[in-house]
Amino acid sequence: MDDYYPNLSPIRNGLACKCPRCGGGKLFSGYLTVRETCEVCGLDLRGHDSGDGPAVFIIFILGFLVVPMALWVEMTYMPPLWLHAVVWGPVIIGL
Ligand SMILES: [Zn+2]
Structure with missing residues (x-):
């Protein structure tokens, strides 16, 4: 699985509000609402909710x-x- 997804910078993906694994899907569905899954790779993003x-x-x-x-x-x-x-x-x- 590591060979399939590119080795992307988590800082760059975070600043761009993109998926931490594929860098393609959006991380948020609203202003501060984290998506449940990545729309591109299907990564479960519920664990990335930062709360307050x-x-x-x-x-x-x-x-x-x-x-x-x-x-x-x-x-x-x-x-x-x-x-x-x-x-x-x-x-x-x-x-
Ligand atoms: Zn993704």
Whole structure:
């Protein structure tokens, strides 16, 4: 079976959202919904469901970006708290 499927980079396939075995089929059927099987090679993909992992990863990245910016704005301009709520909510959703 290893001779039949090409030796593909799992990182490249993951970034392209393709099947980890054949690199041809799509990994997701929705925005974050993993397909049950690969449409090309039939690989069972149910074990690749990451659950809430991607959401937590995004939350950490946004936290590292937004919190220093909010602290810098607070230390530099000292705006009222309502302005922080108005500004940073849309910034977080936009990012
Ligand atoms: Zn496949």
